[in-house]
Amino acid sequence: MAEKKTLTFAVMDAAYENARTTTALRLMDIAARRGYDINVFAYEGAVTLPFSKQSPHPNAVHGRDADQEDHPLPRKFIAGLMKTAKEKGGKVDWINCGLCVDERGVAEAIEGVRRGSPGDLVKCAQSSDNTLVIGTR
């Protein structure tokens, strides 16, 4: 049996802001499908990614209701990531920077997300096979 791998990702971009979020989630998805353990430290705007009150909306311009629009929600992507990791024998430890959460009023996060501090990023990095920091510009 292959040795269990652990990767840590630090992300900082807010939801719907930059393609870096897509790339980060793609990388996490690959790791999850391999059964790796994944640590995510969400800093600054990235704490909005698992915000549980994200809501789908209709598109009046194109005459589509919310169901037809099927607007993508990052919180659903993250929930799916956690589900995939669990199914493959891994796990996702998603840590939201607590101060960043309070500043933005996004304390309501999906299940599986916990509060932390930059010190947690250090701990995650020390216990991981590698760490990738995906910063903002």
Next chain:
Amino acid sequence: MAKYLLIESRDPFDSNDTGSYQALAGELVKQGHKVTLFLVQNGVLPARPGTKSQGLTDAVKSGVEVLADDFSLRERGIRADKLVAGVKAAPLDVVVDQLVEGRKALFH
């Protein structure tokens, strides 16, 4: 010899410092290190032969392994068989492979 993974998400039409990043990759190779420059998002744009491709050509000539995310290429309508000489299309899985390998990784 250390192994590096440099991930480039920015394109030279938008960010002047992409040239410095490509040069960094080349310098690391000259110093005896193994380097992969992985292009993703708009970072794949100079992989299509054009006015801003010289930096990638130089990186390839210096011994840098230059890979372009196949998904990002498809999103932008860039054919994998029409890339700058020496640049190869590759899946994003390569990044995860090299992360677990323990490479020193930077995201730009």
